[in-house]
Amino acid sequence: MSKEILNRTESEWKTLIAQYESRSVTRACFCKLHQVSKGQVYKWRQHFLSQEELISEESAFTHLVINKDEASDKENLSNITSKIRISSNSGVVIEFISGCRYLELKAIMEILHAAK
Structure with a gap:
């Protein structure tokens, strides 16, 4: 495995995980094709899922204003x-x-x- 493949950026991983989500081949085949381990795919997939959850939680926040009595x-x-x-x-x-x-x-x- 080349050093370039081992040192992917977060952006590259995001693209790769998006491809993984829409894959038409088995997980093992996808990992072999892209020279990644199942563990790496799992780790980065969880990373991006948790970011999406955080964004969803933040966007659900509603400011509450109580008028001065x-x-x-x-x-x-x-x-x-x-x-x-x-x-x-x-x-x-x-x-x-x-x-x-x-x-x-x-x-x-x-x-x-x-x-x-």
């Missing part, structure tokens, strides 16, 4: 000043990077509870 400020409720991360069993993740107001958190918790 001036009446709640008059109640003198404490603001939460630390970072908060809420994860549900269904995979919903909500993060407040620099804290939030008590009523914002309460509203989100009520929405999550109602969505069960």
